[in-house]
Amino acid sequence: xxxxxxxxxxxxxxxxxxxxxxxxxxxxxxxxxxxxxxxxxxxxxxxxxxxxxxxxxxxxxxxxxxxxxxxxxxxxxxxxxxxxxxxxxxxxxxxxxxxxxxxxxxxxxxxxxxxxxxxxxxxxxxxxxxxxxxxxxxxxxxxxxxxxxxxxxxxxxxxxxxxxxxxxxxxxxxxxxxxxxxxxxxxxxxxxxxxxxxxxxxxxxxxxxxxxxxxxxxxxxxxxxxxxxxxxxxxxxxxxxxxxxxxxxxxxxxxxxxxxxxxxxxxxxxxxxxxxxxxxxxxxxxxxxxxxxxxxxxxxxxxxxxxxxxxxxxxxxxxxxxxxxxxxxxxxxxxxxxxxxxxxxxxxxxxxxxxxxxxxxxxxxxxxxxxxxxxxxxxxxxxxxxxxxxxxxxxxxxxxxxxxxxxxxxxxxxxxxxxxxxxxxxxxxxxxxxxxxxxxxxxxxxxxxxxxxxxxxxxxxxxxxxxxxxxxxxxxxx
Numbered sequence: 103x104x105x106x107x108x109x110x111x112x113x114x115x116x117x118x119x120x121x122x123x124x125x126x127x128x129x130x131x132x133x134x135x136x137x138x139x140x141x142x143x144x145x146x147x148x149x150x151x152x153x154x155x156x157x158x159x160x161x162x163x164x165x166x167x168x169x170x171x172x173x174x175x176x177x178x179x180x181x182x183x184x185x186x187x188x189x190x191x192x193x194x195x196x197x198x199x200x201x202x203x204x205x206x207x208x209x210x211x212x213x214x215x216x217x218x219x220x221x222x223x224x225x226x227x228x229x230x231x232x233x234x235x236x237x238x239x240x241x242x243x244x245x246x247x248x249x250x251x252x253x254x255x256x257x258x259x260x261x262x263x264x265x266x267x268x269x270x271x272x273x274x275x276x277x278x279x280x281x282x283x284x285x286x287x288x289x290x291x292x293x294x295x296x297x298x299x300x301x302x303x304x305x306x307x308x309x310x311x312x313x314x315x316x317x318x319x320x321x322x323x324x325x326x327x328x329x330x331x332x333x334x335x336x337x338x339x340x341x342x343x344x345x346x347x348x349x350x351x352x353x354x355x356x357x358x359x360x361x362x363x364x365x366x367x368x369x370x371x372x373x374x375x376x377x378x379x380x381x382x383x384x385x386x387x388x389x390x391x392x393x394x395x396x397x398x399x400x401x402x403x404x405x406x407x408x409x410x411x412x413x414x415x416x417x418x419x420x421x422x423x424x425x426x427x428x429x430x431x432x433x434x435x436x437x438x439x440x441x442x443x444x445x446x447x448x449x450x451x452x453x454x455x456x457x458x459x460x461x462x463x464x465x466x467x468x469x470x471x472x473x474x475x476x477x478x479x480x481x482x483x484x485x486x487x488x489x490x491x492x493x494x495x496x497x498x499x500x501x502x503x504x505x506x507x508x509x510x511x512x513x514x515x516x517x518x519x520x521x522x523x524x525x526x527x528x529x530x531x532x533x534x535x536x537x538x539x540x541x542x543x544x545x546x547x548x549x550x551x552x553x554x555x556x557x558x559x560x561x562x563x564x565x566x567x568x569x570x571x572x573x574x575x576x577x578x579x580x
Contacts, residue, residue, distance in 0.1 A: 103222075107131045109454070110224050110234035111209075112216045112398070115142020117430040117442030118240030119200055123207040124450035132208070133232055135224070137215035139193075140200040143242050143431070144439040146193055151263045152283060154192065156471045158185055159290025170507035180291050182268045189263065218399040221425045225399075236425055236453055239413060240446065241394040243431035247387050248275070252336050255370050256385040259284065268293055269383035273372055275333055277304035279470040281388035282316070285325050286473040295325045296382065298374060300332040305470065309482040309530040311496065315514050316472050316532055322511075323473065332375045339369035339381045393432040400426075410434060417460040419449050427453070436463050467544035469537030474513060477540025479547050480528030483518050491521040493576035495553070501533065501566050515569040517553065521579070524552040529570070539567050 107130075111122045114136030126132045139146045158180070168175045204211055215227040224232045245258035257265075259280050270293065274285050277299030289295040297320075304320075304327070305313035321327050370385045393411045401407055405421045405428075406414040412434035419427045427449055430442035441463070448459040467479040486492045496516040504511050513533035520527055529543045546555065561568035 105222065105233045105235045107133045107210070107232060107234045109133070109236045109238060110135070110216075110232055111238045111240060112224070113142065113240035113242060113394075113430070113432075114138075114140040114200065114204075114211075115240060115242050115430065115442065116144050116439050117242075117446040118142070118238065119204060119446075120443045121238055121240065121429065121446030121449050122209045123203060124447060125454045126207040126209050128450070128454040130454050133210040133212060133234070134204060135212040135214055135216035135226060137213070137227065140197050140204075140211075141193075145196050145200065147260045147263065149439055150196065151189055151193060152287070153471060154189055155263075155287045155291075156283070156473075159287045160473065162290045162292070167504065167507045167509075180268075182265075182291070186263075186265075193263075217397060218403055218426070221403050221423050234425075236427065238446075238449060239395075239398065239400070239426065239428040239432055240430050240442070241398065241432045242442075243391040243434075243437065244394050245387070246390050246392050248333075248389055250333065250336065252338070252370075253387065255336060255338065255368060256387045258387050262386070270294060271296070271382045272384045272386055273298065273333075273370075273380075273382040274386045274388055275299075276388035276390070277301055277306065277329075278388065278390070279305065279472075280391075281386075282320065282470060282472050284386060284388060285320060285327075286323070286471075289320075289323055289325050290473065296380075297325055297327045298331045298333060299327070299329055300375075302329060304329070305476070307482075308470070308476060308478060309516065309528070310484055311516065312476055312478070312514060312530045312532050315498070315512065316470070316474070316476050319474055319511065319532075320472065328374070328376070330375075333372055333385075334375055335373040336385065337371050339371045391431070391437070393434050395432055408434065418452050418458060419445055419461065435461075436466055438466065438468060441466060465544070465548050467540050469540060471537065474511070474533050475531075475536035477531040477533075477536035477538075477543075478529070479540055479544040480526070481518060482528060482530070483516070486518045486520075486527045487580050489527075492527065492580060493519045493521055493553070494578045494580075495519065495573040495575075496577045497569050497573055499569070502564060513566055515566075515573070517556065517570065517573065519553045519576070524554060526551055526553060526556065531570075533566050539570075543570060 109125045109132045111118045111134040122132050122134045165175045165177050216224045219225045222233050247253040272293050274281050274297045285295050285297045304317050371381050373379045395411045404423050408414050413428040413432050415428050415433050419429050429445035431437045445461050448461045451457045451459040470476040498512050498514045501513050516530040518528040526547050531539050556571050559571040561571050
């Protein structure tokens with residue numbers, strides 16, 4: 103059977119674009135459909151705009167720190183409109199880069215929604231039908247709202263970058279990395295931030311000691327963090343009238359935002375599980391993300407969908423339908439942009455280069471861009487202890503730069519080591535620029551470095567990171 107293209111990619115995010123370009127480089131005829139903006143979640147609604155907002159928020163403390171070093175610098179004010187304009191100009195530029203990369207690779211772009219009508223046919227929302235020998239689904243994920251009356255009044259992470267003005271107060275629901283990053287960002291930009299998390303500690307799944315230090319730093323920075331707390335009711339503030347409560351007195355309700363439109367982002371009255379009631383200018387739901395697998399025609403042709411909506415694939419990203427593959431967040435394996443890119447590369451090698459390449463999902467480093475940042479690679483102390491006898495090397499201290507300026511902020515370096523093999527099982531860093539440090543530490547851990555390999559490495563002095571190679575005695579064994 104003759105096909106219109108060798109490969110049709112559904113989704114123009116980082117993973118889908120990389121797979122399309124690599125396949126086209128082999129001489130394959132490739133087409134790609136994207137129904138939103140090219141670049142996907144990472145470039146348009148996630149990693150890139152978020153990190154730029156992290157940078158923007160970090161300047162709040164710099165004038166005070168500079169004065170401690172002798173600089174005559176006054177406190178400034180943040181102009182959201184000026185930043186927002188530059189932010190969107192940068193996202194427009196990056197989208198253009200993605201389009202030029204695809205065009206230069208010879209990939210046909212369809213700005214339309216796509217769904218599968220059979221194992222080899224894609225139907226586009228503009229009425230076009232394209233047949234393909236192979237189909238790759240790379241549609242990513244989407245933020246979820248809780249099943250709660252009036253939940254549409256709240257924002258989700260996609261909305262943060264589109265706000266016309268910053269709220270004076272915000273309630274963030276959630277304790278994962280998106281919730282905590284947004285809490286730190288908005289707090290740094292001058293917003294009064296309250297955060298509810300139903301669990302006992304934020305950042306579930308990360309090292310307990312590390313996430314505890316991040317939580318303490320967030321509270322010390324002014325974030326009103328409530329653990330073991332969730333939202334039980336919400337409504338338009340205008341419909342409820344003004345509410346008096348301990349929490350509400352702290353949030354700075356903006357009466358000038360009335361009258362209320364009933365749309366997301368309007369002032370909202372909230373009741374929490376601890377019985378407190380308050381009004382916030384905005385509520386942000388950061389309660390998880392779901393795979394974008396709906397209305398793609400997948401189940402109709404025999405593709406298996408998991409309990410959370412993820413596309414079920416094997417080690418080579420192939421679904422139950424041999425001609426259909428899936429990569430990235432829509433598979434809900436490891437939901438990180440660099441992983442989606444690796445999966446796209448492995449797919450192209452497997453299908454178009456004749457080199458069957460499974461994706462290695464072990465020992466993947468990651469960073470949470472809170473303030474301070476949390477960088478991690480490998481097993482947490484808790485995971486490692488459940489697996490085998492370990493040694494833990496850990497230190498916490500006030501770094502030179504901020505300590506000189508009078509700050510009480512602390513950083514942490516932790517290494518988890520196997521007693522038997524002496525291999526480093528995990529490294530966890532809580533510090534400014536922890537993301538930069540963990541990237542380098544991850545190389546050693548991925549290579550199978552032992553604690554003695556770390557010890558043989560000469561320290562770079564004076565730095566925070568030198569502590570990773572100067573800790574000689576374990577703080578505990580178990």
